[in-house]
Amino acid sequence: MKRRVLVAFVLTLALAFVFLLAGAMLDLGPTTIDLRAPVAAHLAQSGVTHPVTAVLLNYRGYDTLLEIAVLLVALLALLAVVGDAPVPPSRAAHPVLQTLARLATPLMIVVAVYLLWAGAFRPGGAFQAGAVLAAAAVLLHLVGLQPGWSRPRLGLRIGLAAGFVLFLAVATGLLTQGSLLQYPPAAAGVLILLIESGLTVSLALILASLFLFLSREEGA
Amino acid sequence: MSMSEPLFDPLAWLILLPLAWATLAFVLGPGRGAWPAIAGLATQCWLALDLAQKVGAGGTAAHVVGGWGAPLGIDLAVDGLSAAMLLLTQAVALPLAIYARSYFKPGDPAGTWFWPLTGFLIAGLNALFVSADLFNLYVTLELVGLAAVGLVAAGGGAQQVAAALRYLFATLVGSGAYLLGVALIYGAYGTVSIATLLPLVTDDAPRLAWIAGGLMVAGLMLKTALFPFHFWLPPAHGGAPAPVSALLSALVVKASFYLILRLWLGPLQAVLPAFAWLMALLGAAAIFWGSWQAIRAVKLKRLIAYSTVAQLGYLFLIFPLLAAPGAIHAGVMQVFAHGLAKAGMFAAAGVLIKATGQDTVAGLAGAVERLPVTMFAFGLAGMTLMGLPPSSGFLAKWQIIEAALAQGHWIIAAVVLAGGLLAAVYVLRVLRQAFLMAPASATLAPVPRTLEWSAFALAAASVLLGLRGVELMQLPGAVT
Numbered sequence: 001m002k003r004r005v006l007v008a009f010v011l012t013l014a015l016a017f018v019f020l021l022a023g024a025m026l027d028l029g030p031t032t033i034d035l036r037a038p039v040a041a042h043l044a045q046s047g048v049t050h051p052v053t054a055v056l057l058n059y060r061g062y063d064t065l066l067e068i069a070v071l072l073v074a075l076l077a078l079l080a081v082v083g084d085a086p087v088p089p090s091r092a093a094h095p096v097l098q099t100l101a102r103l104a105t106p107l108m109i110v111v112a113v114y115l116l117w118a119g120a121f122r123p124g125g126a127f128q129a130g131a132v133l134a135a136a137a138v139l140l141h142l143v144g145l146q147p148g149w150s151r152p153r154l155g156l157r158i159g160l161a162a163g164f165v166l167f168l169a170v171a172t173g174l175l176t177q178g179s180l181l182q183y184p185p186a187a188a189g190v191l192i193l194l195i196e197s198g199l200t201v202s203l204a205l206i207l208a209s210l211f212l213f214l215s216r217e218e219g220a
Numbered sequence: 221m222s223m224s225e226p227l228f229d230p231l232a233w234l235i236l237l238p239l240a241w242a243t244l245a246f247v248l249g250p251g252r253g254a255w256p257a258i259a260g261l262a263t264q265c266w267l268a269l270d271l272a273q274k275v276g277a278g279g280t281a282a283h284v285v286g287g288w289g290a291p292l293g294i295d296l297a298v299d300g301l302s303a304a305m306l307l308l309t310q311a312v313a314l315p316l317a318i319y320a321r322s323y324f325k326p327g328d329p330a331g332t333w334f335w336p337l338t339g340f341l342i343a344g345l346n347a348l349f350v351s352a353d354l355f356n357l358y359v360t361l362e363l364v365g366l367a368a369v370g371l372v373a374a375g376g377g378a379q380q381v382a383a384a385l386r387y388l389f390a391t392l393v394g395s396g397a398y399l400l401g402v403a404l405i406y407g408a409y410g411t412v413s414i415a416t417l418l419p420l421v422t423d424d425a426p427r428l429a430w431i432a433g434g435l436m437v438a439g440l441m442l443k444t445a446l447f448p449f450h451f452w453l454p455p456a457h458g459g460a461p462a463p464v465s466a467l468l469s470a471l472v473v474k475a476s477f478y479l480i481l482r483l484w485l486g487p488l489q490a491v492l493p494a495f496a497w498l499m500a501l502l503g504a505a506a507i508f509w510g511s512w513q514a515i516r517a518v519k520l521k522r523l524i525a526y527s528t529v530a531q532l533g534y535l536f537l538i539f540p541l542l543a544a545p546g547a548i549h550a551g552v553m554q555v556f557a558h559g560l561a562k563a564g565m566f567a568a569a570g571v572l573i574k575a576t577g578q579d580t581v582a583g584l585a586g587a588v589e590r591l592p593v594t595m596f597a598f599g600l601a602g603m604t605l606m607g608l609p610p611s612s613g614f615l616a617k618w619q620i621i622e623a624a625l626a627q628g629h630w631i632i633a634a635v636v637l638a639g640g641l642l643a644a645v646y647v648l649r650v651l652r653q654a655f656l657m658a659p660a661s662a663t664l665a666p667v668p669r670t671l672e673w674s675a676f677a678l679a680a681a682s683v684l685l686g687l688r689g690v691e692l693m694q695l696p697g698a699v700t
Contacts, residue, residue: 176227
């Protein structure tokens with residue numbers, strides 16, 4: 001009974017909040033500042049032709065730099081909790097599933113490379129490409145072709161950090177241009193592609209790690 | 221200097237350096253990276269001092285990331301308040317790094333990823349203190365929050381992981397509310413740049429700006445552990461390893477307080493001051509509740525954690541007083557006083573726990589005789605928390621009382637005085653126990669000298685700062 005009252009109370013509060021928010025949003029006029037114009041106006045100097053990529057890697061590339069650090073920290077937090085437990089032997093799935101996973105993996109790699117390359121002029125980019133690659137690793141793990149990971153060895157640690165290090169190095173190097181991440185327009189396209197390529201590999205490893213380092217829990 | 225020599229802009233390097241040594245520590249592997257961290261932090265101390273001197277001389281520092289300028293790009297800006305926070309962060313982190321290097325023995329599971337997590341935490345804090353962009357501030361909040369949760373959870377048993385998980389929920393809900401507020405602000409005004417918003421948010425702001433302001437401040441209050449949102453703090457700060465507790469209590473909770481103050485004095489100054497007395501009321505409640513719980517606490521680190529809840533309360537007493545410039549000075553002085561003293565106190569507690577092998581106040585009998593340096597450090601830090609002259613805590617409380625009486629709010633002055641008495645009760649409770657004779661059977665484990673002396677340095681700094689407080693308080697005179 002007490003629990004019901006509590007649930008009703010919380011639900012009422014949440015509903016009231018939704019109505020308050022919706023009501024306030026309905027009487028919103030056009031905003032004072034419209035950023036679409038400056039985003040479009042500087043697109044030619046940004047090194048890419050897709051506005052979202054221009055915002056993420058150029059205009060607000062500093063946000064993205066720190067977000068990669070956030071992802072690394074999430075992985076570090078996970079590693080700090082799980083410690084060094086032995087990896088249980090992986091159970092092989094049905095041969096049909098294994099064959100399907102073997103067929104899907106090369107396709108997923110091709111899709112990832114395409115997404116990375118497409119990011120310059122249409123929706124896509126390092127995050128999407130990295131997510132597809134990580135999904136391929138998870139798929140292989142689920143059918144028993146890729147064992148879970150127990151501890152990050154030197155090679156893996158370098159791979160996990162490489163994308164961030166590359167991004168950080170470019171950001172620092174561009175201080176010579178006047179400020180952090182101030183791309184010279186002529187080199188912006190190449191530098192952004194370089195950063196995105198590095199990020200694709202590292203993001204794929206980070207996202208896959210978040211899954212593969214946890215997989216040992218199921219056996220424990 | 222930032223214009224003529226962009227390559228050596230201290231503002232940029234205060235973010236780049238900790239990111240670099242954090243990543244290096246991660247690549248070096250489990251438990252490694254102490255020396256790069258200490259070298260990096262020493263350089264950062266020098267950079268922060270350089271920046272503070274420049275800002276103190278009447279300048280401001282700015283860095284236009286990407287060269288675009290707000291509102292298209294992200295601007296970084298340092299005024300007196302930011303410079304003071306940067307200085308405190310580096311000044312607390314360096315002695316704690318030296319402390320942590322001796323604290324974590326090789327192979328200690330709690331220290332496996334301490335160095336990279338600490339590096340990212342410091343980078344996030346520095347980035348937060350210099351950011352002039354509401355969305356970028358959200359990213360820095362997430363960096364700080366996740367790194368802090370990772371540090372609390374590291375290598376702990378089920379209880380510690382549960383405390384970390386509770387902390388994770390609190391910090392995620394807090395930054396989620398903040399992010400929703402930022403989204404509403406962007407919806408209403410089309411920009412997240414603080415400088416651009418400043419003239420736009422006026423007294424006749426739409427209802428949405430009020431909701432946004434309320435959400436952002438509520439989220440940040442949760443992250444600052446202001447009463448009654450303090451529920452996550454005692455288990456998280458009390459259960460973590462001592463260097464982590466010190467970092468969290470001294471710095472991390474101050475970051476969200478800084479952000480509230482920044483919004484209050486900056487882009488949301490038309491909206492937030494309506495809540496000034498609510499803040500002060502919660503601050504007063506925090507002082508009484510936190511002190512009461514500290515007086516009753518059985519465990520030493522739990523006592524210190526509840527003392528943090530109480531000491532954070534003073535920071536919120538300044539909000540109704542902000543008409544007088546002394547109020548901001550008092551706030552900054554309290555941030556420094558509590559930051560240094562609490563870091564020193566948790567560090568001293570870490571020594572006591574290592575030496576006695578347990579974490580209760582009752583088990584401290586004989587500590588004064590065996591660990592005089594550590595108990596002296598604890599006493600000095602306690603002096604600052606009580607607000608005895610000539611400590612910086614005295615200066616902070618004196619400034620609050622002065623600002624309160626000048627504006628006729630004697631009730632705030634009374635709360636400050638009562639809080640000082642309550643602090644005396646819980647500090648003296650520990651000291652009294654430490655002065656008792658040790659039971660004959662008690663043996664103390666040997667503790668590295670570095671641990672004792674770095675705790676002492678922090679605690680002594682909190683007292684000595686009171687003698688040089690004027691220069692520090694002049695720094696945030698120039699809040700822009």
